Amino acid sequence: MSFIRLGLCVIGVYSMFLIWAIAQERLSxxxxxxxDGSKEKFKSPLFMGTCQSAMSSISAILYLLFRRKSGQSxxxxxxxxxxxxxxxxxxxxxxxxxxxxxxxxxxxxxHAKHPDLRYSTKSLLLRYFQCAVFITSAAxxxxxxxxxxxxxxxxxxxxxxxxxxxxxxxxxxRRKFAAHKYLVVAMVTLGITMFxxxxxxxxxKSKASDSPxxxxxxxxxxSYLLINLAIDGATNSTQDEIFSRFRVSGQQMMFxxxxxxxxxxxxxxxxxxPYIPVLHPSHSRTELEGALTFxxxxxxVIVPLAQFAVTGALGQxxxxxxxxxxxxxxxxxxxxxxxxxxxxxxxxxxxxxLMPGQWAGAAVVFAGISVEAWVKRRDVHAKRVxxxxxxxxxxxx
Numbered sequence: 001m002s003f004i005r006l007g008l009c010v011i012g013v014y015s016m017f018l019i020w021a022i023a024q025e026r027l028s029x030x031x032x033x034x035x036d037g038s039k040e041k042f043k044s045p046l047f048m049g050t051c052q053s054a055m056s057s058i059s060a061i062l063y064l065l066f067r068r069k070s071g072q073s074x075x076x077x078x079x080x081x082x083x084x085x086x087x088x089x090x091x092x093x094x095x096x097x098x099x100x101x102x103x104x105x106x107x108x109x110x111h112a113k114h115p116d117l118r119y120s121t122k123s124l125l126l127r128y129f130q131c132a133v134f135i136t137s138a139a140x141x142x143x144x145x146x147x148x149x150x151x152x153x154x155x156x157x158x159x160x161x162x163x164x165x166x167x168x169x170x171x172x173x174r175r176k177f178a179a180h181k182y183l184v185v186a187m188v189t190l191g192i193t194m195f196x197x198x199x200x201x202x203x204x205k206s207k208a209s210d211s212p213x214x215x216x217x218x219x220x221x222x223s224y225l226l227i228n229l230a231i232d233g234a235t236n237s238t239q240d241e242i243f244s245r246f247r248v249s250g251q252q253m254m255f256x257x258x259x260x261x262x263x264x265x266x267x268x269x270x271x272x273x274p275y276i277p278v279l280h281p282s283h284s285r286t287e288l289e290g291a292l293t294f295x296x297x298x299x300x301v302i303v304p305l306a307q308f309a310v311t312g313a314l315g316q317x318x319x320x321x322x323x324x325x326x327x328x329x330x331x332x333x334x335x336x337x338x339x340x341x342x343x344x345x346x347x348x349x350x351x352x353x354l355m356p357g358q359w360a361g362a363a364v365v366f367a368g369i370s371v372e373a374w375v376k377r378r379d380v381h382a383k384r385v386x387x388x389x390x391x392x393x394x395x396x397x
Contacts, residue, residue: 005325012318014338016311023308031298042301044291045143046265049136051305053261055313060255063317067251079252082121119245127242128253131235132260136268138231141224144278148221165332168233173241180375181329187368188333191361198357224278236332239323250320258316337365 027048030039042048064077075081166185169175242253269288295301322331 002325005321006330009318009322009326010334013315013322013334016315016318017335017338020308020311020315023304023311026304027301027308031294031301033297034299035297040294040298042291042294042298042305044287044294045139046269046287047291048305048308049139050262050265050269051309052312053258053265055309056316057255057258057262059313059317060251060258060320063251064249064255078255079246079248080121080124082119082124082246124242124246124248125256127238128256129260131238131242131257132264134231134235134238135257135261136264138228138235140278141231142228145221145224145228148224165233165236165329168230168237169240172234172237175237175240177329178375180371184333184368184371185329187364187371188337191364191366191368194357194361194364198355198361240327243324250322250324251317253324254316254320333368 027042030041032039068077073081166177166181169177239253242248266288269291270286272285295305319331319335322334
């Protein structure tokens, strides 16, 4: 059953975010105005984020209502009937086999006389809000990095996202992972780095011209990218902490995080903020005003914007399902290999030629995925053997 679930998650993430990427690319090119025929780019990424987070929260609540059990209260439906994870093993399972620290088991059961506030509803909502702040903060830095480095450099940096996810899990929550996890992280990161590094288009070259980018310009872009990756890593590790500490589902987390994201981005969009590099690059009085004006003058933006929001929301359903049952490292592996499969599909469709080093990089990535799949299969088989032995003992009694 776990392999079927993982397969459905992979297919869902791949299909939805492939369509999402097409919509995102369409939103990055100029749109023709119905007023004077001029072409202009859509410069409201915060509004795009608001549309997607709002649609995602709606999708999550509809999914929860569809799967609602008879007699389940609204508090239970939304995951606010807080109870800690039943054991450290449950927490580890929810986090992709991550091992909790030595005190996790003791903290998993609060004493009745002295309730542990870390397992309260307020603590859970604060964790959700923390994730929303991280997500809202990371997006502008990723968008700003593209103004200083080339797109291949951006993809190369994003391909190493497995590293900050694991580092943040270790630094923030003192988690330890099985040895094969570190091997998989190293192989996937190395493989995609080789795939991008041996390509014809080098990160040191700008698409606008053939002259190399200055060192100071690249350092600014790399700094923005590192900030984006660090915040992304903090987001994923915080989500892992929520799953290990509380009994919540992926869709419940999806609903609350996107609800908080919608509230945050909506508030920022209506504030008359001045020009702020990275955080508020728009020169309009408010971002909402600029976005609505653009939509009114360029109605052709509506279709890709709706496609971007809907496919992003459906894709998140599969993402949080993966995150809940297989952990953030497995999720990041899927999202990274999705980029690789997208590039391989482009090779087939558009007859691109790959360098030998790129084929070698693809082989390293597939080898890393094979290690992860083999270990998971072995663990599942071992658990089944143990369960069968326990059932046999019970029957003998």
